[in-house]
Amino acid sequence: MERTTLSRPMAIALAFMAVIWVSPFAWLFSNAFDTAATGRLVWPQNFGIDNFTGAIGGDAGRMFLNSLLIAAGTATISVVVGAAAAYPLSRLRMPGKNALLWTLVLLRMLPSVGVLVPLYFAAQRSGLLNQFGVMLALSCLNLPFTLLLLKNFFDTVPIELEEAAYVDGASLWQIVTGIVLPMSRAGLAVVWFFSFTGAWNEFLLPLIFSRVEAAFPMSVGLYGAFGRMGAIDYGFLAAFSIIYAAPAVGVYFLLRRNMNTGFAGVGVKG
């Protein structure tokens, strides 16, 4: 399509949309830095960062650590389990491989609410209604996606390099750790951060798996705080929200280029 300059009504419409999209964020920041925030959109009356210090200490700080634990744990389990299986899946010629890959594609579409009851039931029976249970359940739900993505990345590692290393006397372990993993570093990072942000944002599983307040991650904590009746401490919640949202947003802009590659490779088979 030709490069055109925008017509005036179009430009106004776009500007209007941008304002709509951004105004909740403006509200969020103006309240977070206002120690006497009332939930209105005004320039901070009492400018200060007390809300932030409040949102990283005490209960809120523990929730941050819980979220970090769940997210990092899920991402690590997903990548380790996924990579260990994706390499054989990429290199091995075995019967039923296509059927297996299709099963993974289908399972990827499986909505987590569809298996919510059995997940809860299994966790309850095996005493896993805790953070480790959340990690395991999330990794389990992630795995089809992780496996497919990592297999695609391993497929792009040229097998000639592995052959050369083998001829030089390298063992399987040396080939994998010396060639395959370093060459798919970007892919591994993308999968790790994808799983990390997914688990960081996750709400439903921690909600039903966390039996005690000490185990709440930030998502459940934030929900509990603004769902509660009575006076809402907008300043604190706004600061808490910013801290909670920062890692997910930051990771994306950090990995933007790699993410788009992964996105294009798996999302669309045009």
Added chain:
Amino acid sequence: MRHQANPWITSNLWLLSAAMLPAIILVGALLFFTGWAITFSFTDLGLTGRKAVEWSWVGLENYERLFTRKGFLESLWTTVIFVFFSAIVGQSVLGFLLAATLRGTVSTTRSVVEVCIMLGWLLPDIVAAFLWSATTSQTGLINSLFVVPFGLKPINFINDFALPVVTLANIWKGTAWSYLLFVAALDSVPREIIEAAKIDGATRWQRAWLVVLPIIRPHIATNLLFITIWTFTYFPLIFAMTGGGPGRQTETLALFLYNQSFARGNLGFGSAISVAMLLIVGALSTVYLRMLREPK
């Protein structure tokens, strides 16, 4: 395709199989859970109390309840409205229009709008829910900007217009995905074809409708497949904003499933709901996948 067996692979078959084992167990567990959901749906299993231990088979009773008692069909209808307006009309159409409009513009405009809509997408669900609850509350942004200055009484949007508010919030949150996908799709349309259509005298509208859309049809199908399924089963945003209320106005199937299973403790009935949801998702996927495969 690899035709030769690679010695470092074939001599380590056992090791590699062992490496695959954890993944096989987890994927197997996922399949097993799906089967379990189906099994549970034929029982009266409860979350707590006597029925948690001494459950019994009830045949198709749970499925009868889906259609005879109030609840399921109403929820299904709410879900259909929510999916149609927030995913298909809102995110998909808006995402496409944005992608098409921004293609020709200078890169600064483009990146500003892009960052704006990306932020909504990247935000955790619960933060988005908090933002929109606060924005639409009686002292919130919308009331203080658009209602009170005109001398009107502040409106409690989340109570009076619950479904439109969560629909809007979801459009705000989810448009980025469709936008990104359509940007990639429009980039894949060969420039020559459009130029040729232009020379043949096709109007702007004809070029879009008869040339571009048929080429990007697979992308449209992929996009619809993903966003329909996500929105259909989307839980946190609505749950945190309204909890399904007021009354049952915003109780989509995911919330209905949660409320029945974990608030009321009817795990058996909850499983029947999840099986129904899986069937609907499966049917939708088949339709879209067929759309994807059909010859152009």
